[in-house]
Amino acid sequence: MKNNSIKKIIAIIIVVFAYQSCTDDFIEREPEYSIDSENYFNSEADYQNGLIACYDLLQSTYVNVLLGEIASDNTLCGGGDANDVIGFQQVDDMIHTEINSNIRDVWNWMYAGVSRTNYLLEFQDKTDFEGREIIVAEARFLRAYYYFELVKWFGPVPVKETRFNLGDETIIPRSPVEDVYALIESDLIYASNTLSYTAPQLGRATKGSAQALLGKAYLYQDKFSEASVVLEDLIQNGPYDLVSDYDTIFEEEGENSIESVFEVQYTDVQGASFDCLQCSEGNVAVGFSGVRNYSGSLFTSGFSFNVPTQETVDQFEEGDLRKDVAILDIESWATETGASYGTGYEHTGYFNRKYLPRKRSENAAGDLNLTNPNNYRAIRFADVLLMAAEAFNRGGINDAKAQQYLNRVRDRAFGDTDHQISATGSSLTDAISQERRVELVGEGHRFFDLVRTGQGSEIDGFTTGKNELFPIPLEEIQFSNGNWLQNDGY
Numbered sequence: 001m002k003n004n005s006i007k008k009i010i011a012i013i014i015v016v017f018a019y020q021s022c023t024d025d026f027i028e029r030e031p032e033y034s035i036d037s038e039n040y041f042n043s044e045a046d047y048q049n050g051l052i053a054c055y056d057l058l059q060s061t062y063v064n065v066l067l068g069e070i071a072s073d074n075t076l077c078g079g080g081d082a083n084d085v086i087g088f089q090q091v092d093d094m095i096h097t098e099i100n101s102n103i104r105d106v107w108n109w110m111y112a113g114v115s116r117t118n119y120l121l122e123f124q125d126k127t128d129f130e131g132r133e134i135i136v137a138e139a140r141f142l143r144a145y146y147y148f149e150l151v152k153w154f155g156p157v158p159v160k161e162t163r164f165n166l167g168d169e170t171i172i173p174r175s176p177v178e179d180v181y182a183l184i185e186s187d188l189i190y191a192s193n194t195l196s197y198t199a200p201q202l203g204r205a206t207k208g209s210a211q212a213l214l215g216k217a218y219l220y221q222d223k224f225s226e227a228s229v230v231l232e233d234l235i236q237n238g239p240y241d242l243v244s245d246y247d248t249i250f251e252e253e254g255e256n257s258i259e260s261v262f263e264v265q266y267t268d269v270q271g272a273s274f275d276c277l278q279c280s281e282g283n284v285a286v287g288f289s290g291v292r293n294y295s296g297s298l299f300t301s302g303f304s305f306n307v308p309t310q311e312t313v314d315q316f317e318e319g320d321l322r323k324d325v326a327i328l329d330i331e332s333w334a335t336e337t338g339a340s341y342g343t344g345y346e347h348t349g350y351f352n353r354k355y356l357p358r359k360r361s362e363n364a365a366g367d368l369n370l371t372n373p374n375n376y377r378a379i380r381f382a383d384v385l386l387m388a389a390e391a392f393n394r395g396g397i398n399d400a401k402a403q404q405y406l407n408r409v410r411d412r413a414f415g416d417t418d419h420q421i422s423a424t425g426s427s428l429t430d431a432i433s434q435e436r437r438v439e440l441v442g443e444g445h446r447f448f449d450l451v452r453t454g455q456g457s458e459i460d461g462f463t464t465g466k467n468e469l470f471p472i473p474l475e476e477i478q479f480s481n482g483n484w485l486q487n488d489g490y
Contacts, residue, residue, distance in 0.1 A: 041123040047135050050120045054142045055204075057113035058264045060278040062285040063105050064149055065376060065444035067091055069306050069352070072446035073459045074437075076346040078307040080292075084345060088305065094461030098471040098490050106153055107473050109278055113146035115164060122162045137194035140187035141205040141213070147187075148217060151180040152448050155469040155487060159183055169480045174472075181221055188214035192230075197239050202256055202265075208238045209262040212379045212387075219387055220452050224395025231388035234261075235405070240381040242412050247325050249377065250354040261379040268360070268371040282371030283355070290357045290369070291330055296339025299328075300357045302369060304344030308441070313350055315438050322413050326441050328353035352442040382409050382439055390432050399424045406432055409439055463489060 040046055069075045070092045077092035079085055087102030096103060117139045124136045150157045156174040158164075161183070164172075191210035199206045211234040218227035234240075241258050248254040256263055266283040277284050290302015308327055316323040328351040330341055357372045385405040393402035406428075407420040421431045436449055447459070456462045466489030477486055 037119075041120070041126045043127065044129045044131070047120070047127070047129075047132065050116075051135050051138060054113065054116045054120060054139055055265075057109060057116060057146065057278075058142070059266060059281060059283075060105075060109035060112075061149065061264060061378075062283055062376070063102060063109070063277075064153070066285040066288060066306055067102065067106070068444035068447050069442060071459070072450065073309075074312045074441055074446045075306045075308050075352070076348065078305045078344050078346050078348075079303060081345045084303075085305070094459065094463065094467055096470070098474040098477065098486060100471070100473075103153075103470050104473040104475070105278070106149070106470070107476065110146045110149045110153075111164075114143060114150070117143035117146065118161060118163050131200075133194055134200060137191045137210075138205045141191040141195070141210050144184045144187035144191070144210075144213060144217075147180055147184050148213065151177055151184070152220065153470050154472060156180070158484075169476070170483050172483075174484050178221075181217060184217050185214065188217065203263065205262065208234055208240060209379065211238070212261045212384050215384070215387055215391070216379075219391055220448075222394075224391045224397065227391035228388065228395060228397055231384060231391060232401075234384060235388060240384070242381055242385075242408065244412070246322055246412060249380070250325070250374070252358070252373075255375045259381045260377060261381055261384060264376040264378050266373050266375055268373045273370070277370065280370050283374045283376060284370055284372075285376075286355050286357050286372035286374045287369035289352045289355050291328070291341045291351055292344045293342030294339065295341070296334070297337050298359060299339075300359055301341075302357055304342075304347070304351075306352055306442075307344075307346060307348045308350040308352060309348055310350070312441065315434070315441075317419070319419070320413050320438065321415055322438060324353075326354055326438075327351070328356060354442045377443065380440075380443075382412075383436075383445075385409055386432060386436050386439065390429075390436075393425075393428050393432060399428055402428060402432065406435055409435060413439070465489065 041050065067088065070077050070088055071094075077085075077088045079088065082089060085102070087096065087100045090096040090100055091102070120139045121136065121143070124132070124139075147157070147159070156176055157180055158169070158172045159175040159180055160168065160172060188210045191205065192207050192214060195205065195207040195210060197207050211230050215227045215231040215234065218224075218230065239258070240261055243249060243254065243257050243259045249257070249259060267281050269281055273279070285306075287302045288305040290304070291299060292301060292304035294301035313323070313327055329349060330351060331349050333339060334341060355374055355376075357369070358374070360373075385408055389402040389405040392398045392405070403421060407417075410419050410421065411417055413419070421428065423431055433449070433453065433455075437446060440446070450456050450458055451468045456468055457464055459467075466487075469487045471487055471490035472484060477484055
């Protein structure tokens with residue numbers, strides 16, 4: 001289905017990485033085989049396989065995206081009942097604690113990604129071959145990606161540029177946020193200076209991916225001048241553009257398009273189970289967001305989590321072509337097509353249409369709910385334009401430029417130039433924020449946009465001074481033997 005894509009080979013699991021994220025190794029057993037982790041990376045193939053293992057953890061970020069919506073004012077948790085995935089329900093109600101297993105997944109899986117990238121980078125100079133610097137640059141991009149997720153979820157986090165060892169948790173402190181971002185910036189500057197705009201393989205990071213994430217990291221720190229420079233360079237010199245038809249972006253034919261700056265690649269070639277959701281090569285969030293007991297055209301059923309509210313639907317202006325692409329009104333759809341469906345907990349009548357499971361062969365590999373092949377559009381060019389607009393405006397740099405980039409997004413949204421924004425100053429800031437909400441609804445950005453701009457109180461149940469960050473998992477606090485303090489309020 002997606003030939004020559006990295007998703008076709010990302011399922012390769014290298015034994016040498018297994019110890020970094022599994023606990024089974026502490027069981028006494030006679031190994032059938034072993035690879036000396038200190039004696040790996042002896043060939044180009046070793047490095048390529050190591051890089052694949054680094055990419056593999058991106059597929060676990062489905063939970064980051066899903067919870068990023070549920071935590072925001074865009075959606076309710078939904079599900080089957082009030083106890084269905086209790087960790088999601090708690091985040092929705094802002095009553096989550098340090099023993100929330102789903103928040104622990106974010107911590108564990110992102111650090112698994114950090115560990116794999118650190119392992120490769122620790123041996124980056126061991127074997128020389130043509131193109132090694134590209135692999136190193138991609139690994140540094142991925143490390144930055146995982147650390148960026150960690151710092152935006154948890155704030156100060158332990159940082160190390162080589163593998164973490166048992167006992168490090170008692171001596172390595174949680175680094176200040178500015179130090180975490182310093183490593184992220186260093187990795188992304190290296191990657192953007194080393195990579196080209198053309199990936200060596202579909203789905204891999206590029207110069208544009210690194211520039212966009214660097215601009216985002218700057219924006220999250222209110223470094224508006226730095227963000228404006230790197231994002232302007234990307235806009236003017238990169239190969240990206242808005243696709244003409246917003247309706248195509250989230251369909252299979254819209255994957256890895258000219259608007260895609262970076263996508264997490266998914267496939268249905270390998271299944272998973274609820275005992276190992278991170279084992280899925282498919283996008284687990286898609287099945288979770290599907291319409292409960294659905295029968296009809298285009299879509300298949302799911303578990304009815306992450307349901308948009310009426311307030312979110314009402315954010316779309318009259319004539320905005322994005323509304324029906326982003327939001328499925330299930331009652332209207334059923335009337336129009338004859339589809340049938342069930343209702344779950346907190347049923348609003350609306351679903352996140354961008355990431356609903358599409359129909360595919362009943363003979364498709366893997367669990368139809370857990371291995372949906374929908375790619376996650378992690379960074380779209382529309383997002384880049386809106387980030388640049390925000391940087392130029394909030395930094396007091398150039399409101400005319402901010403209007404230009406904002407209106408490129410709005411012109412496509414309405415199919416005309418009659419809905420352009422001419423506001424300046426704080427009114428323009430509000431317009432950009434509103435545009436980010438409707439353009440990117442359902443894509444996992446809203447909670448963090450509200451927090452970084454000081455608007456978290458718009459979320460029901462949000463406690464200022466606490467809920468800007470999520471709690472460090474209790475086990476990590478305990479393992480640190482007092483070295484790490486919990487985030488405020490937990």
